[in-house]
Amino acid sequence: DGGITQSPKYLFRKEGQNVTLSCEQNLNHDAMYWYRQDPGQGLRLIYYSQIVNDFQKGDIAEGYSVSREKKESFPLTVTSAQKNPTAFYLCASNGRDRGAPGELFFGEGSRLTVL
Amino acid sequence: AQSVTQLGSHVSVSEGALVLLRCNYSSSVPPYLFWYVQYPNQGLQLLLKYTTGATLVKGINGFEAEFKKSETSFHLTKPSAHMSDAAEYFCAVSSNRDDKIIFGKGTRLHILP
Numbered sequence: 001d002g003g004i005t006q007s008p009k010y011l012f013r014k015e016g017q018n019v020t021l022s023c024e025q026n027l028n029h030d031a032m033y034w035y036r037q038d039p040g041q042g043l044r045l046i047y048y049s050q051i052v053n054d055f056q057k058g059d060i061a062e063g064y065s066v067s068r069e070k071k072e073s074f075p076l077t078v079t080s081a082q083k084n085p086t087a088f089y090l091c092a093s094n095g096r097d098r099g100a101p102g103e104l105f106f107g108e109g110s111r112l113t114v115l
Numbered sequence: 116a117q118s119v120t121q122l123g124s125h126v127s128v129s130e131g132a133l134v135l136l137r138c139n140y141s142s143s144v145p146p147y148l149f150w151y152v153q154y155p156n157q158g159l160q161l162l163l164k165y166t167t168g169a170t171l172v173k174g175i176n177g178f179e180a181e182f183k184k185s186e187t188s189f190h191l192t193k194p195s196a197h198m199s200d201a202a203e204y205f206c207a208v209s210s211n212r213d214d215k216i217i218f219g220k221g222t223r224l225h226i227l228p
Contacts, residue, residue, distance in 0.1 A: 042220035106158030
């Protein structure tokens with residue numbers, strides 16, 4: 001089955017700890033994304049990557065880091081510098097459709113709670 | 116820079132009534148426009164998209180949207196609401212310049228029996 005797999009689904013961390021969220025896709029898509037979702041705020045773009053070994057900051061990149069060493073994988077690290085990390089994190093991938101941005105395929109999300 | 120504004124964070128309609136969810140966008144280049152739906156604790160699912168061509172776009176579950184360049188709008192409609200339509204709906208914009216996709220803040224649709 002093709003799709004996006006995010007893990008873990010739920011994660012708790014203490015203040016001051018870094019945590020890494022996993023995102024894997026087997027759709028052979030070039031572009032991958034990380035969004036943060038908070039109630040009433042919609043989805044805000046953290047980072048995105050159009051190709052392996054390249055990524056761009058989104059609107060709220062401070063306190064986060066990513067890597068794109070393989071086409072299938074786009075892990076997100078929430079660092080201790082992120083002041084309010086408790087949120088629902090969504091990973092997505094995008095295959096271009098006849099030259100235009102195609103449909104975003106989303107994982108089921110990771111809910112991070114900082115204690 | 117691109118942006119999306121969704122009017123109304125919550126919309127309530129009676130079962131069987133018309134659904135209208137509003138979306139206005141800002142883009143300096145020809146936009147690509149999307150509507151997604153999200154059910155609780157899940158990822159988002161594409162309802163429909165506009166890239167080029169016909170401005171009235173039909174999607175899944177009986178939804179459709181019309182791209183109006185003069186009004187910079189892409190409102191989502193459904194003639195008759197069903198209880199299963201209760202969810203959160205997101206409008207999104209992109210362009211052919213890059214793969215950056217920006218979402219609105221969402222509208223939660225409530226269906227009244």
